[in-house]
Amino acid sequence: MSTTTRVAIVTGASQGIGEALVAGYRKLGYAVVANSRTISESGDPMVLAVAGDIGRPGVGQQLVDAAVARFGRVDTVVNNAGIFIAKPFTEYTDADYDAITGVNSRGFFELTRAAIKTMESQGDGGHVVTISTSLVDQANSQVPSALASLTKGGLNAATRALAVEYASRGIRANAVALGIIRTPMHSPETHEFLSALHPVGHMGDISDVVDGVLYLETAKFVTGEILHVDGGQSAGH
Known part of the structure; x- marks a missing residue:
């Protein structure tokens, strides 16, 4: 295929926000490497599913290598995979720490490092978006x-x-800071409580997240931005 087609890597892509981000980038005309620990093959030849735990050493590099081998380049990384465990601080276990830092920190570090190396070698910029x-x-x-x-x-x-x-090499980095998004992980009986945590009085939708990420993707003068898609949470209560 032509290496002029832009290519995005999306982690946590098998369901929810990640799955919607894959669809969103396809609508922009991007080829996508979609990753999660377990992910089914796509019927879309422009979506390459690569299974792997992003928190494990070496997986980030594997995703970049797969993108280059299949599509010829990497233009965007969306660090969507994440682990969120809410509990009192003294009740966190060492296993919680390893799981959370493995995916949230190591996963970001290894994938973003490998992707930026490739973007630099291409010489025409790139974009890193982190949830x-x-x-x-x-x-x-x-x-x-x-x-x-x-x-x-x-x-x-x-x-x-x-x-x-x-910045001087045309590689942008942005983040999207979320409030609570209505996904299947939140059971219906929790919705009233979770909605009340936002000044606007309701949770966000997956489409709100996709809109935020794709705005940053197309906003070429925006970098270093932490875009809040949170129903006003970050402003106060």
Whole structure:
């Protein structure tokens, strides 16, 4: 295929937000490498499904290698895969820490490092988008989640650092900080409580997240931005 087709890598792509992001990038005309621990092959020849745990060493590089082998290049990485465990700080276990930092931090680090190397070698820019949480900006005693803030706060800071470091090479870095999004992981009996956590009085939809990510994809003058798609959570309560 022609290497002029833009190529995106999306992690956590088998369901929910990630699956919708794959569809969104396809509508933009991108080829997509879709990753999650278990993911089915796509009937779309422009979507390459690559199974693997992004929190394990080497998987990030494998995704970039697969993108280059199949589609010839990498233009965008969407670090969507993430683990969120809400519990009192002293109840977190070492296994919780390893799981959360493995996916949220190592996964971001290894995939983004490999992708930026490839973008630099291509010489025509690129984009890194990372999914974060508004709990970094506004902690909530009703949702104790210090490990999310530890990892996602670091990703926000790294996003700004990468934006500045690579601006002169045309590689942008942005993040989308989410409120609570209506997905199957939230059972219906929790919806009233979760909706009340947002100033607007309701949860977000998956389409809201996709709109935010695709805005950043097409906003070529925007880099180093932490875009809040959170129903006003980051502004206060």
